[in-house]
Amino acid sequence: MSWCTGSTRFPPLSPSNNNLDAAQLVQYEFLINTTKKIYGDTIITEGADGSLQGPFNQLLYTPTIVQSWTAQQLGAAGLLTSKENEAAVLGILSFNRATYGLYAHTLLAQKAGFTLEQVLSMLAGRCATGLSTRESAIYNLAAKLAQMRGPLDQASYNAAFAVLGHDGVEATIQQAAAFSYSAMMLNAGDVCVPQGAGC
Template sequence: MSDQHPVDQDPARGRVVGGRFPLLDPTQLDAAQQSLYDTITRPPRTDGPFLVVDDDGHLAGPFNAMLHAPAIGEALQSLGSSLRFGGHLPARTRELVVCTVATILSSDYEWYAHSRVALEVGVDEDELDALARGEIRPSLSSAEAAALDLATALLAGRGVDDAVHASAHSHLGHAGITELTVLVGYYQTLAGLLAVGDVPAPSRPPDATPG
């Protein structure tokens, strides 16, 4: 990951930058935007280790972008909530996959947010360092390694070969493969929103950052 983006204000100061997406004033939202805003700013999403809403009420990162198209944003946030809070993949596996998406797509914001979540669910700093280099640590389980192999194949866009699929299926089953594939697609979509909006991460995380 490059350092081409300016670093946003310290999250402790409670302000965010919208990049090319103008920050929407929470007092000026229409009904659809207000409904989406209210959903995003409720727990459990706001209980996490990264900034969701600032001291002025502005939504951070991809959430502000979602407000600009609230019907699509509602569908997106619902999918994201289902994956993060209602999915069946182990939390470590989920966050290892999300951090892999962030690494491969050079998404500073996704790495900022989900490296923090990863640390909370038991991924250690050495494992994050390895992901930032595109490597898999021996400490990862065979199921986690199979999940990362599948995620990497999906992001390469050249199809999934039989060996990668068979390994993933043996550890995750059809349900797990479905969830993981949608997980990769969801965070690939958010990375695209962040890239087109040139949205900077609020700060560097206290762990490795790809690049």
């Protein structure tokens, strides 16, 4: 699953490492509480030294955007059901292959209701069997958005619109864009699967 090099481009920040400034500490506490509330024990979001995992440690290097970034992510996720959100995320991951994202959303997509076989199929770029019409449309649109190098082609838009309508298409675009933001951070930071989950 992993293509990460294991380099530490953004060294871990945590109270135990004594390397947080005042602004970072406020946002660290915010992220610790938020990630625990959202993810519980489903995925690893905190290291043994108390440092945040995934995109969250990296975010602390720009503390002024932590809460607006979080609000954007949660706002986009609130536009679709949890299973539909994961369909969009898996569509994005099928192309950008962010290592921590692959780890986290393999688990989160199963928690949302997909089987492991469906998840692996979608990560391989194939719309899995057994998806609802909406889930398939969302996955296909998100996968297409991940590949865009210009305007979305009309046939792809029409296929998504026929199932999702304006609201569903825009909700999918928002979720795909929000997760693409996270995935870009993960890939730029070369963020691996956390210790204890295998890399």
